[in-house]
Amino acid sequence: MTYTLAADSALLQPIQVGDTLATNRLFMAPLTRSRAAADGTPSDLAAEYYSQRAAAGLIVSEATAVSRGANGAYMNTPGIYTDAHQAKWAEIAQAVHDAGGKMFVQLWHVGRMAHSEISGSQPVAPSAIAADMLTHTPTGKKPLEIPRALDIEEIPGIVADFRAAARRAIDAGMDGVEIHGANGYLLHEFASDVVNQRTDAYGGSPENRARLTAEVVEAVVAEIGAGRVGLRISPGNHAGDMHENDMSAYEALLNRIAPLGIAYLHVLIDPSAHIFGVLRALWSGTFVLNTGRDTGTDFSQLEGYAEWGAISAAAVGRAYLANPDLIDRLVLGAELNEPVVATFYAPGPVGYIDYPTLDEVAEPRSA
């Protein structure tokens, strides 16, 4: 696949994202790569992987757990809740900054997507409703378990975990954090009128279903400042066996958090969905779109949206995974490397830090 971006393309213009100046509007979407150590310390290879992609306007890290209990949907996913985790994230931040990049850490609680064989404890969720799915555990593929409905008294602890993790990200030298409210994990589960059957202040009305995400955003903003906080949502997305009939929790959420003036809202959605227009109209701040098409990125569509001002920036996942020099290739109209699905989550360097740049194609590494 090829696509050419003209030098004056809207996607190549700089943009101020809260406190961070991004040199272009093609951000790297968060991508779980399952290379972390079993204790959640990021891989020794992660600094190289991310710094190879420093030409992205902003890198959003792979989803990163805010506590031991928040991890455990997949094996070898990182955390940011111990000093060892933080030290490794600091190396990554340094490497990305040295290469001229900017980076936010995506903060994650996996909710009912956890498996006790990975996390060491029963998964927690808004309600005791399992996702009808299998997951890879250390002893093979297993069905996801019925989660335990969180007690209302436990919720402030979860909010505090996000806040503490955000502090660690900033102390590690990161430019900010993205709160993961998407893809069927805990915050998304609370927003759903199907998966969340609570009858307390965190379930029922749109405002109640939006409450946990809003409280997390508010706490993280209080800790590190609004200019360093992004939020990702994916209304209507079916990842994690997620179902939602009523999207009004997202309207309630945006209405509640809009006055905070966070760095950006990141929405994973097909822009032909009705809710896209509704949310876009509600959000006057920086709006980042990830279209997530099965067939790969439609750069022409993203460029058109950026040109009209329908979006502030676009986030791109697999194209960055496979093309560390994606921006150069788009400027030159060069062929893009195809992502290799078999090594998305495989351990080690292959399919992680060895996708060639154009320079290396001209002059292979082995030469």
Ligand SMILES: Cc1cc2nc3c(=O)[nH]c(=O)nc-3n(C[C@H](O)[C@H](O)[C@H](O)COP(=O)(O)O)c2cc1C
């Ligand atoms: C290997 C892989 C890992 C992903 N990990 C995450 C993640 O950690 N957090 C997240 O919010 N989305 C994650 N996603 C979703 C991507 O951010 C993105 O929405 C999706 O890949 C569609 O965008 P694309 O067509 O540009 O790849 C992942 C997707 C892939 C393919």
